[in-house]
Amino acid sequence: MDDQTDIKRRGFIPAYMQLVNILKEQIADGVYLPGDRLPSESELCKKYRVSPMTVRRSINVLIDHRIVNTIQGSGTYVKGPDLNGLTFSMDEFNTIFTDRGNTKVKIIDALIIKSDERAAKKLQIEPGAKTILIKRVLINRGDPIIFHKEQLVYDPKSPVIEAELEVTSLHGLFVGTGESRLRKGNLVIEAAVLSKEEAEVLNTVPMSPAFCIEHIFFDFNDKPVSWGQFLCRGDRFKFKTTAGVSSN
Amino acid sequence: MDDQTDIKRRGFIPAYMQLVNILKEQIADGVYLPGDRLPSESELCKKYRVSPMTVRRSINVLIDHRIVNTIQGSGTYVKGPDLNGLTFSMDEFNTIFTDRGNTKVKIIDALIIKSDERAAKKLQIEPGAKTILIKRVLINRGDPIIFHKEQLVYDPKSPVIEAELEVTSLHGLFVGTGESRLRKGNLVIEAAVLSKEEAEVLNTVPMSPAFCIEHIFFDFNDKPVSWGQFLCRGDRFKFKTTAGVSSN
DNA sequence: AAGTGGTCTAGACCACTAT
DNA sequence: TAGTGGTCTAGACCACTTT
Numbered sequence: 001m002d003d004q005t006d007i008k009r010r011g012f013i014p015a016y017m018q019l020v021n022i023l024k025e026q027i028a029d030g031v032y033l034p035g036d037r038l039p040s041e042s043e044l045c046k047k048y049r050v051s052p053m054t055v056r057r058s059i060n061v062l063i064d065h066r067i068v069n070t071i072q073g074s075g076t077y078v079k080g081p082d083l084n085g086l087t088f089s090m091d092e093f094n095t096i097f098t099d100r101g102n103t104k105v106k107i108i109d110a111l112i113i114k115s116d117e118r119a120a121k122k123l124q125i126e127p128g129a130k131t132i133l134i135k136r137v138l139i140n141r142g143d144p145i146i147f148h149k150e151q152l153v154y155d156p157k158s159p160v161i162e163a164e165l166e167v168t169s170l171h172g173l174f175v176g177t178g179e180s181r182l183r184k185g186n187l188v189i190e191a192a193v194l195s196k197e198e199a200e201v202l203n204t205v206p207m208s209p210a211f212c213i214e215h216i217f218f219d220f221n222d223k224p225v226s227w228g229q230f231l232c233r234g235d236r237f238k239f240k241t242t243a244g245v246s247s248n
Numbered sequence: 249m250d251d252q253t254d255i256k257r258r259g260f261i262p263a264y265m266q267l268v269n270i271l272k273e274q275i276a277d278g279v280y281l282p283g284d285r286l287p288s289e290s291e292l293c294k295k296y297r298v299s300p301m302t303v304r305r306s307i308n309v310l311i312d313h314r315i316v317n318t319i320q321g322s323g324t325y326v327k328g329p330d331l332n333g334l335t336f337s338m339d340e341f342n343t344i345f346t347d348r349g350n351t352k353v354k355i356i357d358a359l360i361i362k363s364d365e366r367a368a369k370k371l372q373i374e375p376g377a378k379t380i381l382i383k384r385v386l387i388n389r390g391d392p393i394i395f396h397k398e399q400l401v402y403d404p405k406s407p408v409i410e411a412e413l414e415v416t417s418l419h420g421l422f423v424g425t426g427e428s429r430l431r432k433g434n435l436v437i438e439a440a441v442l443s444k445e446e447a448e449v450l451n452t453v454p455m456s457p458a459f460c461i462e463h464i465f466f467d468f469n470d471k472p473v474s475w476g477q478f479l480c481r482g483d484r485f486k487f488k489t490t491a492g493v494s495s496n
Numbered sequence: 497a498a499g500t501g502g503t504c505t506a507g508a509c510c511a512c513t514a515t
Numbered sequence: 516t517a518g519t520g521g522t523c524t525a526g527a528c529c530a531c532t533t534t
Contacts, residue, residue, distance in 0.1 A: 014503060028431065030468040040519060051505045053301065056521075064312075072520045073512035081433050081465070085342055087335035088437055088487065094333055183276065184492030185329050189336055191439055191457035191482030207455055209439035217329070220278040234439030239336065239487075244432030262522060288500060299524045304502075320501045321531030 007048050015050055019058040022048075027067060027078055028245045034080035038068065041076075067245055081244030088239035102141045108201070109135035112154060119151050122216060122227040130154035134228075137201055145236045147201050150228030182225070185217040192231065202233050209234035255296050263298055267306040270296075275315060275326055276493045282328035286316065289324075315493055329492030336487035350389050356449070357383040360402060367399050370464060370475040378402035382476075385449055393484045395449050398476030430473070433465040440479065450481050457482035 007018050026032055039047065044055045059076060062068045070076045096103050113133050120127040131151045138146035192212035199206040213230040255266050274280055287295065292303045307324060310316045318324045344351055361381050368375040379399040386394035440460035447454040461478040 016503080030431075033468075041521095042519080052507085053523090054504065057503095059520085070520060071513080073518080074514075075519065081430055083341060083433075083435075084345065085337055086435065087337045088435070089333055089335045091333075093331060097332065181282075182329050182492065183278075184490060184494065185331075187331075187334070187336070187489050187491065189487035191459050191480075191485070193441055193455065193457045207441065209441045209457065211439050220281075232439075237439070239437035241435050242432060243435065244430065246432065264522080289502095290500080300526085301504090302523060305522095307501085318501060319532080321499080322533075323500065 007050060016054050016057040016061070019044070019048060019050065019055065020061045023058065023062060024065075024067065024245060032078045034078050036078050037075040038078065065246070066243075083243055086241050086243060088241045090237060090239050092237045096138075096140050096145070099140065104139045106137045106139060107134065108137055109133065113151075115151065119227060123151065123153050123224045125153055140236075143236070144202050145233050147198055147231040148228065149231070150226055152226050153224070181219055182217045183220045183222070185215055188214045190214065194231070198231055202231070204233060204235075211237055255298060264302050264305040264309070267292070267296060267298065267303065268309045271306065271310060272313075272315065272493060280326045282326050284326050285323040286326065313494070314491075331491060334489050334491060336489045338485060338487050340485045344386075344388050344393070347388065352387045354385045354387060355382065356385055357381065361399075363399065367475060371399065371401050371472045373401055388484075391484070392450050393481050395446055395479040396476065397479070398474055400474050401472070429467055430465045431468045431470070433463055436462045438462065442479070446479055450479070452481060452483075459485055 005022050007015050009015070011018070013021075023038065032038060038044075041052060041055045041059065044050075044058075045052055048055075059068070059070065062076075063070065066082075067079060068076050069079055111133055112130055114128045115123065115125060115131045117127050119131060120129060123131065125131075132154055134148075134150045134152070136148040136150075137144045138148065190212045192210045194202065194204065194206055194208050194210050196206045198210075199208065202210075211230075211232040211234060213232065215226070215228060215230070216224050217226040219225050253270050255263050257263070259266070261269075271286065280286060286292075289300060289303045289307065292298075292306075293300055296303075307316070307318065310324075311318065314330075315327060316324050317327055359381055360378055362376045363371065363373060363379045365375050367379060368377060371379065373379075380402050382396075382398045382400070384396040384398075385392045386396065438460045440458045442450065442452065442454055442456050442458050444454045446458075447456065450458075459478075459480040459482060461480065463474070463476060463478070464472050465474040467473050
């Protein structure tokens with residue numbers, strides 16, 4: 001009953017977040033086990049002296065942290081950890097691009113070519129139409145870790161080539177300064193094995209594992225402007241996630 | 249000025265979600281470009297005849313959809329697409345485990361062994377202590393697609409072996425019925441290349457690409473109870489995501 | 497000083513579930 | 516019918532940025 005935890009009104013952590021932490025901790029400690037019903041929202045209001053809206057907000061945070069689910073008219077229930085629809089994040093992207101000065105982009109090739117069937121389809125242009133092929137290596141602390149191959153639609157009319165090059169420059173993409181002319185991008189990660197050529201660029205042995213991140217970027221007219229792949233050395237990139245109650 | 253879009257009060261879509269959709273659409277259409285400032289919250293209140301809390305909620309949705317960011321005292325700004333801290337989700341997990349009847353789990357090995365150095369470290373037990381080694385194959389529509397290797401701590405006292413086996417059964421894990429005794433799990437995805445043995449089990453050729461999902465599951469005392477790997481055939485699994493304004 | 501995002505209240509109403 | 520989650524209001528106050 002008396003659990004002494006209370007919401008500090010003059011603290012720097014907002015009330016709804018304090019309540020999130022309290023409930024999270026209780027769930028992590030096994031006070032409420034998977035399948036159990038949490039106290040009703042009105043009970044939480046009384047117990048912690050906060051308004052319904054604040055309680056609701058806390059519950060919403062728990063919901064999109066996948067810790068509880070709610071059944072209208074019935075209650076809020078603690079979920080067990082499930083691997084369904086988990087989302088994984090790749091911290092290495094962050095660290096590498098925050099690590100400026102130690103990360104360099106080297107262009108190893110840039111030429112105008114005629115698009116083949118596959119590229120034409122992805123970029124929604126006529127097969128044989130001109131595209132700009134760019135190959136880059138991303139070097140972190142001396143080690144080549146990402147091999148980027150990209151084709152841009154060659155459209156001399158509107159955005160100039162220089163501009164497009166700038167827009168799709170790796171740093172802009174990752175940091176997201178907000179001046180981009182791109183509206184959205186679709187990304188797909190596949191498991192890959194490095195070819196001899198790719199291994200050479202990435203300074204590792206052929207047949208070693210890698211992540212292949214295929215991307216298509218669209219402009220504000222929903223036209224594809226860029227298609228390509230990031231080949232990430234498998235020994236340098238990992239995806240991480242947590243199921244159930246995370247400690248942070 | 250007059251853009252005719254209005255919040256329907258007797259509709260089934262809540263007001264805050266309607267506002268999210270309106271703003272999303274305007275951003276997608278280029279009404280507000282990356283870097284632009286959205287109308288202030290009070291302006292949105294007046295324009296769409298909703299209360300501040302409702303506007304705030306809409307903005308919060310846009311924020312965690314990574315479409316805008318806010319600067320207190322300054323405004324709400326449209327973001328360009330960035331690849332920082334993206335989260336990828338694997339639909340195949342969902343579909344495969346929803347596709348019951350067409351998905352079968354076959355146990356190919358289950359024995360008690362003495363843990364080696366590495367397993368002992370992961371499971372926080374003494375090297376040489378007994379563990380239960382389980383090897384499973386997950387078969388979808390006749391094709392073996394996941395090879396699961398797992399070690400469980402052998403603790404005859406508390407949760408019985410049968411119980412643990414049941415708890416960590418694949419279906420239980422993925423579906424997450426909520427009766428689980430597990431508190432949380434840590435998952436790491438690495439790129440991998442199939443060995444000869446693994447390829448045989450998965451009915452494919454050696455050296456083909458795969459995802460290796462390493463997992464450790466903890467009980468409510470924060471003790472590891474299970475450590476292992478899901479080896480997923482690279483030709484059957486992809487991770488997807490969208491950067492920028494998504495259409496759905 | 498004026499405007500902006502951010503939090504919070506104390507109620508209200510509705511849709512749904514349990515009994 | 517009583518209790519539950521879910522949405523929404525019309526204000527309030529605060530911290531911050533802009534001018």
